Amino acid sequence: MNSSASTAVNGGVSFWYADDGLPAVREPLTGDASADVVIVGGGYTGLWTAYYLKKAAPFLRITVLEQKFCGYGASGRNGGWLYNGIAGRDRYARLHGHEAAVRLQKAMNDTVAEVVAAARAEGIDADIEQGGVLEVATTPAQLARLKAFHAQELAYGETDRELYGARETAERIRVADAVGSTWTPHGARLHPVKLVKGLAAAVEALGVTIHESTPVTEIRPKHAVTPYGTVRAPYVLRCTEGFTAALKGQRRTWLPMNSSMIATEPLTGEQWAAIGWAGRETLGDMAHAYMYAQRTADGRIALGGRGVPYRFGSRTDNDGRTQEATVAALREVLTRFFPSLAGVRIEHAWSGVLGVPRDWCATVTLDRSTGLGWAGGYVGSGVATANLAARTLRDLVRQDSGQGGRTELTELPWVGHRVRKWEPEPLRWLGVQGMYATYRAADRRERRHPDTRSSRLARLADRVAGRH
Numbered sequence: 001m002n003s004s005a006s007t008a009v010n011g012g013v014s015f016w017y018a019d020d021g022l023p024a025v026r027e028p029l030t031g032d033a034s035a036d037v038v039i040v041g042g043g044y045t046g047l048w049t050a051y052y053l054k055k056a057a058p059f060l061r062i063t064v065l066e067q068k069f070c071g072y073g074a075s076g077r078n079g080g081w082l083y084n085g086i087a088g089r090d091r092y093a094r095l096h097g098h099e100a101a102v103r104l105q106k107a108m109n110d111t112v113a114e115v116v117a118a119a120r121a122e123g124i125d126a127d128i129e130q131g132g133v134l135e136v137a138t139t140p141a142q143l144a145r146l147k148a149f150h151a152q153e154l155a156y157g158e159t160d161r162e163l164y165g166a167r168e169t170a171e172r173i174r175v176a177d178a179v180g181s182t183w184t185p186h187g188a189r190l191h192p193v194k195l196v197k198g199l200a201a202a203v204e205a206l207g208v209t210i211h212e213s214t215p216v217t218e219i220r221p222k223h224a225v226t227p228y229g230t231v232r233a234p235y236v237l238r239c240t241e242g243f244t245a246a247l248k249g250q251r252r253t254w255l256p257m258n259s260s261m262i263a264t265e266p267l268t269g270e271q272w273a274a275i276g277w278a279g280r281e282t283l284g285d286m287a288h289a290y291m292y293a294q295r296t297a298d299g300r301i302a303l304g305g306r307g308v309p310y311r312f313g314s315r316t317d318n319d320g321r322t323q324e325a326t327v328a329a330l331r332e333v334l335t336r337f338f339p340s341l342a343g344v345r346i347e348h349a350w351s352g353v354l355g356v357p358r359d360w361c362a363t364v365t366l367d368r369s370t371g372l373g374w375a376g377g378y379v380g381s382g383v384a385t386a387n388l389a390a391r392t393l394r395d396l397v398r399q400d401s402g403q404g405g406r407t408e409l410t411e412l413p414w415v416g417h418r419v420r421k422w423e424p425e426p427l428r429w430l431g432v433q434g435m436y437a438t439y440r441a442a443d444r445r446e447r448r449h450p451d452t453r454s455s456r457l458a459r460l461a462d463r464v465a466g467r468h
Contacts, residue, residue: 008262008346011321014077015263015302015348016193023197025069026212031229035063035209037397038224038231040216041239042066043075044382045375047199048390049237051118054206056394057403062208063231065224067215067243071196074242077320077352078383079261079292079304081282082115083133083187084108086388087379088361088414089156096413098155104412105156109186111388116188118387124198126190127297131280133187136169138177138337140450142286149286150182160185173277175337189282189294192383216240218248221370235366235397238374241382242353253421254355254377260322261304262330263296265345272299274340291333300347303334320350354380363417364389366396373397 012018037053039046042064050062066072086108093101119126137143150163161184164172169181204210218225224236240247242256267275277283283293293303327349335342357363357377362385366373373396375389376382391409398404409415 008327009348010327011319011350012348013072013320014193014350014352015261016076016080016191018348019298020191020193020197023069023071023200026210028213029065029211029226029228029231033063033229033231034061035231035233036061037063037235037237038233039064039237039239040219040224041073041241041243042070042200042210042212043073043239043241044196044199044386045241045389046237046239047075047196047203048387049239049375049393050203050208051199051206052391052394053397054203054208056398058207063233064203064208064210065214065216065226065231066210066212069212070200070210071193073240074352074354074382075196075386076193077261077350078192078259079282079302080190080192080294080296080383081133081187081284081292081381082112082128082190082383083282083381084112084158084184084384085381086362086385086414087377087381088359088363088417091359091361092413092417100413102157103408104414105158107388107409107412108384109158111384112186112188114391115384115387119195119198122198122202124195124202126192126195126198128188128190129280129297130185130188131282132183132185133284134169134172134181134183134281135284135286136173136175136178136181137286138175138179139447140179143180146180146182146286153182153184158184158186170276172279172281173283174275175283176339183281187282189280189296190383191297216247219372221372233371234401235371235373237393237397238372239376241355241376241378244355244376254357256353257356257379258351258353259304259380260326260330260349260351261302262327262334262346263302263348264300264334264341265347266299267301267341267344271341271344275338291330291337293337301334301338301341303330305330305333320352322349322351326351354378354382357419358421359419361414361417361419362389363414363419364392364396365416365418366393366400368400371400 039050046064050064054062089101116128137146153161164181166179169178214226216224216226219236219238222232224231244254245251245256277295280295285291291305293301296302355376356379360379362377364375373393375393378385395407395410
């Protein structure tokens with residue numbers, strides 16, 4: 001087989017769109033308009049917010065504005081990990097107490113089941129397979145981190161999580177050199193584009209207006225400004241995640257971090273027999289520069305990790321094209337995990353951006369003095385977190401408008417969290433490039449020099465990043 005990265009389709013938004021087809025683009029905004037709620041961004045956060053708001057209050061006039069087409073950003077490019085991880089939980093525990101963070105974690109556990117149930121209720125076939133999440137360790141240092149991570153998850157109330165040794169890990173997925181793993185049932189594999197397309201159709205069927213090819217250039221109280229007109233509404237909700245920096249005044253709010261993926265050709269039955277993976281778990285590891293993967297419904301491996309982590313000036317790419325060096329690096333991860341796949345062909349490569357706040361904490365907020373709301377900063381855990389954020393935005397809007405009161409969701413510790421902006425350039429470019437170069441160096445050192453202690457380089461990078 002030809003294993004050259006140059007034979008792969010590179011970009012074109014993502015493999016998921018190559019597999020399921022690009023959507024027919026909806027009509028753009030054609031002039032000034034009004035609504036009760038205007039939502040900026042047609043990804044998971046914006047669409048779920050429209051969905052839950054319209055279900056709760058069918059009389060609301062809701063408009064979604066999307067710069068390209070629904071799912072063009074991270075919602076159509078991610079790894080298809082529907083799982084219970086949430087960015088910032090440990091910081092919220094320090095700020096609000098352990099029990100507050102336990103409530104947040106329980107809400108995330110429940111969110112996985114909520115997405116599955118909502119997709120089923122709307123007849124959305126998104127190739128969902130509830131195999132849980134398996135995270136593996138392949139070095140002594142990774143194993144030490146994995147055991148600490150497993151114990152921490154138990155302390156946050158996840159009593160159904162399981163810890164495996166090398167033999168039990170291999171019974172699930174035969175990852176080369178795996179010395180242990182941890183598994184949670186609160187996870188599922190899915191096809192990101194099938195979910196976002198189905199969700200957009202469900203939202204429209206409820207009576208929500210969606211305008212695509214309509215970039216919002218500025219958000220201010222009661223106004224969402226586009227080149228084609230301004231939509232006025234009492235509530236303007238920013239759901240732009242990794243594309244937030246393009247909005248006026250938001251360049252340093254959330255850093256658009258790049259993540260890249262590859263998809264193999266469909267594997268043969270013999271190749272799958274050698275690997276295992278019969279449970280269709282999503283697969284991750286405990287490296288500092290970590291990987292994430294899934295077994296797709298059509299029998300491929302889709303695998304991702306950080307490539308070029310950040311573009312100067314918070315720029316974002318258009319079509320997801322990925323550097324050949326990144327494709328080669330992801331192939332190296334694939335074959336290190338599964339040496340028997342050394343000859344497998346890579347058929348697609350792509351990249352996308354995710355939103356990273358300065359303190360690495362996901363947030364959801366409604367400013368009751370202005371009617372401006374936002375959710376995001378998921379740091380790569382957005383497939384499920386977006387759903388929880390959307391239901392929380394629903395409750396906050398209903399509370400503010402007098403349609404509802406406080407709920408369990410509005411009292412979660414991530415609501416209303418504020419954080420300082422990222423440093424100006426070139427400091428943030430230098431910081432992010434240096435951080436990920438250091439993480440990769442730490443991983444290489446841990447592979448070369450087996451030791452149960454994590455590399456000091458990684459601890460240094462954590463401090464620079466502000467992650468701890």
